Amino acid sequence: MEKRNIKMVLVFLMAIFLILPGQTAFAEKPIIIGAPLSTAFLYGWDAERGIKLAVEEINAAGGVNVGGKKRPFKVEVIDTRDLEPGVPVSEALLAVEKLILEKNADFILGGPIRSEAGLAAMDLLSKYKKISILTTGVLTPAYHARVAKDYDKYKYLFRITGEAKWIAGGEQIPALIEIGKKFNLNSVYIMIQDVAWARAFGGIFAKILAKKGWTVIGKPEIYPTGSTDFSMGLLKARREKAQVVIIAMDMPESSILLKQWYDMKVPALPFGSIIAAAEQPGFWKATEGKGEYTLANVINAGNAPSNATDWTMKFYNAYTKMWGIEPEGYGTSSSYMGVYVLKDAIESAGTLDSDSVAAALEKTDTMGVYGRIKFDPKSHQVIPSLDPNTGAVGSIFQWQAGKRVVVFPKSIAMGEIKLPPWMK
Amino acid sequence: MDILIEILIYGSIRSITLALMALGFALVYGTSRVPNFAHGALYIINGFIVWSFLRLLGLNYFFSILLAIIVIGVIGALIYQIILIRVRGIAISEIIASYAIGLAILEGLRWGGFKGMTYTLPTFIQGSIFIVGVPVDLHRIVVLICGAALIGFLWLFTHYTRIGLALRGMAQDERAALMLGIDSDRMAVVAMVFGSMLAGLAAVLLLPLGNIVVESGYNVLILAIAVCIVGGLGSWMGAVLAAFLIGFAQILTEVYLGTHFKTVVALLAIIITLILRPSGLFGRQKELEERV
Numbered sequence: 001m002e003k004r005n006i007k008m009v010l011v012f013l014m015a016i017f018l019i020l021p022g023q024t025a026f027a028e029k030p031i032i033i034g035a036p037l038s039t040a041f042l043y044g045w046d047a048e049r050g051i052k053l054a055v056e057e058i059n060a061a062g063g064v065n066v067g068g069k070k071r072p073f074k075v076e077v078i079d080t081r082d083l084e085p086g087v088p089v090s091e092a093l094l095a096v097e098k099l100i101l102e103k104n105a106d107f108i109l110g111g112p113i114r115s116e117a118g119l120a121a122m123d124l125l126s127k128y129k130k131i132s133i134l135t136t137g138v139l140t141p142a143y144h145a146r147v148a149k150d151y152d153k154y155k156y157l158f159r160i161t162g163e164a165k166w167i168a169g170g171e172q173i174p175a176l177i178e179i180g181k182k183f184n185l186n187s188v189y190i191m192i193q194d195v196a197w198a199r200a201f202g203g204i205f206a207k208i209l210a211k212k213g214w215t216v217i218g219k220p221e222i223y224p225t226g227s228t229d230f231s232m233g234l235l236k237a238r239r240e241k242a243q244v245v246i247i248a249m250d251m252p253e254s255s256i257l258l259k260q261w262y263d264m265k266v267p268a269l270p271f272g273s274i275i276a277a278a279e280q281p282g283f284w285k286a287t288e289g290k291g292e293y294t295l296a297n298v299i300n301a302g303n304a305p306s307n308a309t310d311w312t313m314k315f316y317n318a319y320t321k322m323w324g325i326e327p328e329g330y331g332t333s334s335s336y337m338g339v340y341v342l343k344d345a346i347e348s349a350g351t352l353d354s355d356s357v358a359a360a361l362e363k364t365d366t367m368g369v370y371g372r373i374k375f376d377p378k379s380h381q382v383i384p385s386l387d388p389n390t391g392a393v394g395s396i397f398q399w400q401a402g403k404r405v406v407v408f409p410k411s412i413a414m415g416e417i418k419l420p421p422w423m424k
Numbered sequence: 425m426d427i428l429i430e431i432l433i434y435g436s437i438r439s440i441t442l443a444l445m446a447l448g449f450a451l452v453y454g455t456s457r458v459p460n461f462a463h464g465a466l467y468i469i470n471g472f473i474v475w476s477f478l479r480l481l482g483l484n485y486f487f488s489i490l491l492a493i494i495v496i497g498v499i500g501a502l503i504y505q506i507i508l509i510r511v512r513g514i515a516i517s518e519i520i521a522s523y524a525i526g527l528a529i530l531e532g533l534r535w536g537g538f539k540g541m542t543y544t545l546p547t548f549i550q551g552s553i554f555i556v557g558v559p560v561d562l563h564r565i566v567v568l569i570c571g572a573a574l575i576g577f578l579w580l581f582t583h584y585t586r587i588g589l590a591l592r593g594m595a596q597d598e599r600a601a602l603m604l605g606i607d608s609d610r611m612a613v614v615a616m617v618f619g620s621m622l623a624g625l626a627a628v629l630l631l632p633l634g635n636i637v638v639e640s641g642y643n644v645l646i647l648a649i650a651v652c653i654v655g656g657l658g659s660w661m662g663a664v665l666a667a668f669l670i671g672f673a674q675i676l677t678e679v680y681l682g683t684h685f686k687t688v689v690a691l692l693a694i695i696i697t698l699i700l701r702p703s704g705l706f707g708r709q710k711e712l713e714e715r716v
Binding site: 041042084194219223226227232235238253255259276277280282285286287288 | 426427430434437438441534539540541542543544547550551552558559560561563633634637638639640642643678679682683684
């Protein structure tokens with residue numbers, strides 16, 4: 001009898017212990033952010049960490065003011081697996097639908113990440129009238145073009161991260177032109193992954209660089225996802241005397257390409273339009289330093305150290321402190337900012353109603369981690385710029401002596417571009 | 425001329441790479457007739473085992489490799505003794521069971537946090553050399569030499585050792601081998617151990633060229649199956665020759681048609697082989713004289 005009483009007291013105390021913190025912190029129902037992400041991949045877990053950091057900061061500061069009531073954010077992450085080779089797009093769509101129907105997500109933030117999955121999810125999100133802010137992946141220009149073309153249908157969809165057309169035409173081509181002028185380079189070879197966004201990148205680069213007077217060697221070389229040998233492509237680049245190798249790949253195996261480039265001493269500067277493997281801080285150790293001189297684009301400032309805005313290094317340090325590693329991939333700072341922008345929009349609308357929040361998001365104008373954040377009112381694409389005071393800025397960095405040194409755009413550069421010794 | 429030399433050098437490297445990936449699969453199937461669909465998973469898990477010994481426990485690199493190959497052999501034996509032995513002889517169950525084991529290993533690794541691009545193994549030798557003007561890194565030369573040596577060793581092993589002869593005997597006719605006192609279950613375990621060790625050896629030779637990612641396990645399995653089907657299921661010499669056929673076909677495709685067609689080559693080779701010669705180039709199915 002005595003034992004039973006002790007057990008009951010213990011259970012009662014445990015129940016109080018478990019229930020009380022939630023009640024004292026927030027009496028209101030949480031706002032659920034559904035995050036469909038390919039969590040086994042860099043662009044999935046970096047976004048997840050960025051979102052969770054912002055949510056933790058916002059909740060610690062009192063939560064979101066919805067019509068006078070403070071409500072916390074709660075994140076529900078689901079693995080879409082859309083970055084994995086061979087996983088059909090339908091898997092990502094199921095994941096998004098599960099977030100909406102089973103997890104009762106109030107908002108969708110993050111992915112899906114693969115362009116094909118992102119485009120396919122547009123109709124689903126529109127059907128459920130769910131506000132979605134794309135914060136990682138889906139670089140295809142087709143996404144915001146569709147929003148602009150059929151605004152009434154897709155008005156709930158926003159993208160707070162860069163897209164291929166601007167990244168290639170607005171940032172990377174000017175960066176290449178600058179490199180070309182500085183080092184007298186004008187011949188390029190393009191190696192891309194067999195996915196929609198990379199094909200778009202490859203096409204844009206080939207077309208614009210040819211117009212700018214560069215020699216584009218052959219057609220962009222397309223590699224199936226999961227390729228582990230790039231020797232013939234690199235040998236071709238060497239044989240045809242390419243001076244820059246543009247790489248657009250988000251598969252982990254892209255690090256093999258850079259190792260091979262180093263081992264073959266290909267006299268061409270590797271320019272990662274997107275090269276997932278080189279984005280991570282662990283890349284240096286993983287390639288035993290063979291990735292030195294690789295240029296990589298991390299889409300938004302804040303994913304590599306710079307002083308783009310007052311918030312940039314605050315975010316960078318907070319992320320590093322929370323996760324024990326620096327921001328890794330290109331979806332980090334934008335996923336973090338996505339939560340803050342959503343919070344502001346909800347507070348401005350005073351409700352979770354999709355139409356009201358969408359209208360509030362359209363009016364967003366805030367100085368964020370990677371510059372001024374504003375959405376194009378028709379296409380809902382974040383407005384890009386080379387100056388953080390006028391729009392969202394990107395970051396192109398180069399691996400130099402084990403560090404990621406931002407070299408472009410000039411407004412936020414932390415160092416100068418260098419050539420490998422075998423190119424001098 | 426330059427292109428021809430490049431094709432010759434990198435075609436040989438690609439072929440040996442494919443042969444390394446496929447030998448373990450061919451050995452297990454040739455001996456025990458068990459299609460080990462966990463082959464790719466064993467390849468990847470061995471990479472992570474070496475990585476763990478090296479990076480987490482701080483063991484010597486070559487000791488880590490040696491230890492990992494022993495561990496993977498034990499894992500292979502356990503897989504056979506605990507699971508596969510119960511479904512042996514039921515073809516579809518063997519496939520389902522071994523594939524399920526592979527899936528459990530690969531997804532288990534992912535679930536356990538082994539994801540990302542930073543799991544790597546150091547190359548055995550740093551640097552590169554030029555062969556007739558074509559740059560080749562030294563580790564690939566090591567792969568080429570070790571691969572060729574392994575093929576030679578396997579031939580000697582299966583022709584001049586008691587275990588090797590027993591494996592061949594079982595491969596040729598299991599019932600006849602039983603009558604001659606060869607314990608088929610024991611030999612099947614031995615084959616599984618050797619097959620797993622070969623997968624492990626392929627991993628330690630090939631993974632330093634890139635990084636250890638779970639998804640590669642599926643690719644390795646597909647390539648191993650492609651090589652074995654083209655070479656003739658069960659014929660390890662056929663597998664070696666098929667590896668050269670597919671390897672050079674892939675390289676030629678990359679050079680003259682485009683890199684995005686290279687995956688098609690392996691799959692097309694399976695389809696063409698199944699249509700024109702279902703037993704493979706060197707497989708003789710029922711009238712097999714020599715499978716190992």
